[in-house]
Amino acid sequence: MTMIRFGLCLTLALAHVVSAPAQDAAKKDAAKKPAAKKVNPAFQPPDVNPKLPNVLLIGDSISIGYMVAARAAMQGKANVFRPPTNCGPTTRGLDQIDQWLGDRMWDVVHWNFGLHDLKYLGPKGQNLADPQADGSHQQVPIDEYQTNIEKLARRIKQQAKTVIWRETTPVPEGAAGRVVGDSAKYNAAAAKVIEKVGGIQIDPFFDFAESVKEHQRPANVHYTAEGSKLLGEHVAELIETVLAD
Numbered sequence: 164m165t166m167i168r169f170g171l172c173l174t175l176a177l178a179h180v181v182s183a184p185a186q187d188a189a190k191k192d193a194a195k196k197p198a199a200k201k202v203n204p205a206f207q208p209p210d211v212n213p214k215l216p217n218v219l220l221i222g223d224s225i226s227i228g229y230m231v232a233a234r235a236a237m238q239g240k241a242n243v244f245r246p247p248t249n250c251g252p253t254t255r256g257l258d259q260i261d262q263w264l265g266d267r268m269w270d271v272v273h274w275n276f277g278l279h280d281l282k283y284l285g286p287k288g289q290n291l292a293d294p295q296a297d298g299s300h301q302q303v304p305i306d307e308y309q310t311n312i313e314k315l316a317r318r319i320k321q322q323a324k325t326v327i328w329r330e331t332t333p334v335p336e337g338a339a340g341r342v343v344g345d346s347a348k349y350n351a352a353a354a355k356v357i358e359k360v361g362g363i364q365i366d367p368f369f370d371f372a373e374s375v376k377e378h379q380r381p382a383n384v385h386y387t388a389e390g391s392k393l394l395g396e397h398v399a400e401l402i403e404t405v406l407a408d
Contacts, residue, residue, distance in 0.1 A: 205230035206247035216270035232395025253311035277331030291340025337382030
């Protein structure tokens with residue numbers, strides 16, 4: 164009986180010795196696992212109501228900033244979507260527009276490209292380079308930008324009942340990698356091909372953004388939370404007007 168007890172104790176002791184390192188290893192593995200990344204609320208898909216019209220917003224970080232406010236303002240009036248990414252320059256748009264549009268016929272597509280096209284890169288692709296430095300160049304020169312906007316406009320029209328081109332926001336003094344006044348130039352270039360394609364409405368976003376410029380960050384193309392809210396409410400109001408017609 165003593166031998167049996169001794170054997171049982173030895174078995175339990177060995178089990179503890181073996182299991183303790185295994186438990187420690189499991190804890191270490193758990194600690195190594197990165198915490199789940201929080202999804203930007205702007206990238207969350209809407210709770211779709213099949214009875215409501217479907218709206219797609221396409222754009223860069225300016226539109227990411229106003230997405231939540233725009234969706235909130237259109238709550239119960241439209242299902243508001245956007246690609247779960249910064250749509251960047253027109254070159255990225257041409258590459259990914261089919262994916263963003265999907266297989267849906269959209270009631271409204273409200274879209275913009277511009278700030279990433281007109282920004283300057285260094286000779287080795289450095290982001291937001293000094294426009295005056297040797298070798299600096301705009302990511303998408305204005306002539307190429309104009310051609311790309313026309314291609315995108317024609318493609319979007321194929322899958323939208325209403326298309327709204329949104330003007331690019333102003334570049335403030337001191338903003339890195341961009342030149343004050345270039346937004347207006349790129350907007351003018353876009354307006355020509357938007358008119359050429361025809362059947363596309365224009366959101367005079369540049370002027371509206373100017374009217375709330377006190378909410379733009381100093382020497383930065385981005386907006387404060389309040390500024391983004393105002394921009395989003397403007398977008399929602401325009402789209403609601405279109406949907407009401």
